[in-house]
Amino acid sequence: MNKFFKTALLLLLIGTNTLFAQSLFDKGMGYFQNRDYTSAISTFNQALESNNRDAELYFYRGSSYLMLQKPNIALVDFNQCILLNANKNEAYLYRAICHHALKNYTFAEGDYLIYKQSQTNTIEVLKSLIQLMEEMQDYAKAAEYCTEFISQDPNNVTVIKKRALYYLAIDSIDLSIKDIDKAIQINKFDTSAWMMKGNIYYDASMFMKAVDAYNVVLLYEPSNLLALLNRADAFMSLQLFEESIRDLRSINMLDPSNTAIYYDLGFCYLQTGQNEKSIFYLTKSLDFEKENLGNILTLRGVAYLNQKMNQEACSDWKKAENIGFKDATKYILNYCK
Numbered sequence: 001m002n003k004f005f006k007t008a009l010l011l012l013l014i015g016t017n018t019l020f021a022q023s024l025f026d027k028g029m030g031y032f033q034n035r036d037y038t039s040a041i042s043t044f045n046q047a048l049e050s051n052n053r054d055a056e057l058y059f060y061r062g063s064s065y066l067m068l069q070k071p072n073i074a075l076v077d078f079n080q081c082i083l084l085n086a087n088k089n090e091a092y093l094y095r096a097i098c099h100h101a102l103k104n105y106t107f108a109e110g111d112y113l114i115y116k117q118s119q120t121n122t123i124e125v126l127k128s129l130i131q132l133m134e135e136m137q138d139y140a141k142a143a144e145y146c147t148e149f150i151s152q153d154p155n156n157v158t159v160i161k162k163r164a165l166y167y168l169a170i171d172s173i174d175l176s177i178k179d180i181d182k183a184i185q186i187n188k189f190d191t192s193a194w195m196m197k198g199n200i201y202y203d204a205s206m207f208m209k210a211v212d213a214y215n216v217v218l219l220y221e222p223s224n225l226l227a228l229l230n231r232a233d234a235f236m237s238l239q240l241f242e243e244s245i246r247d248l249r250s251i252n253m254l255d256p257s258n259t260a261i262y263y264d265l266g267f268c269y270l271q272t273g274q275n276e277k278s279i280f281y282l283t284k285s286l287d288f289e290k291e292n293l294g295n296i297l298t299l300r301g302v303a304y305l306n307q308k309m310n311q312e313a314c315s316d317w318k319k320a321e322n323i324g325f326k327d328a329t330k331y332i333l334n335y336c337k
Helices: 003-033 037-050 055-067 071-084 089-101 105-117 123-136 139-152 157-169 173-186 191-203 207-220 225-237 241-254 261-271 275-285 290-306 310-322 327-335
Strands: none
Touching: 003 037, 003 055, 037 055, 055 071, 055 089, 071 089, 089 105, 089 123, 105 123, 123 139, 123 157, 139 157, 157 173, 157 191, 173 191, 191 207, 191 225, 207 225, 225 241, 225 261, 241 261, 261 275, 261 290, 275 290, 290 310, 290 327, 310 327
């Protein structure tokens, strides 16, 4: 066989293999588009046996594995795709998704950023970067990506509120409140934003401002149990116990099964000198506050003492002391023989 004939035959075989691989690729794409990813993978495997230098085959096989939630296998295919065609931008995105799913956060961020550079509209990839930074608990960088997002979509309340939370996480309370106010300016009826504002002020021990925000929530949603509970807690922190009792009683009427408020009612009634009611609710709370028994018994003892029921008071304090609640000891020394 002469040299020319050998070359011609080789070119013919290559061409035949290429056509066969293309036919299998088209068949695999049919499966892929119909979401039959298992059949697509099987067909792409056959195609790769004929042509293992086709980046598109690796890309779509990797995509099929990713759709089947097998990011570890898909990652290998996207690596090979990029090796064969470094300009395949979508491969960087999908490889980033694989790394993200596998918690390879640094690699994921790198690939997201490579893909981002190739895009004119970066909204979707910024969403992924924000989520990635949140999972990494890098809230400063999450806030930066939010800022970039907001520059493209200034009225996206969801992202504005996200950035508020990230600012709060890095102790930038003023910036956090500024974002919440921006969200409220866009939609003054957004009770979730008002609730966030109240919670931010509450966590910063700015209780009166927290109450003001919860007031707005309750203006729009009078039966909002969380707002009532949060406002009751803020009132307690301000030592406005009658106001706290009012909110706690409202919760009790709206949700009689809510046992978490019994202790708070008992505590507030004690502070306002309503000892019988305090004893009633502290007694009810004993069945539901197993980790707080020492404190409840001690407070109920004080309520009993105020009612001149010294025997019952001493009994409660001794029970509290026996389970290791040391604050009860001073009452025993002062009032019990």
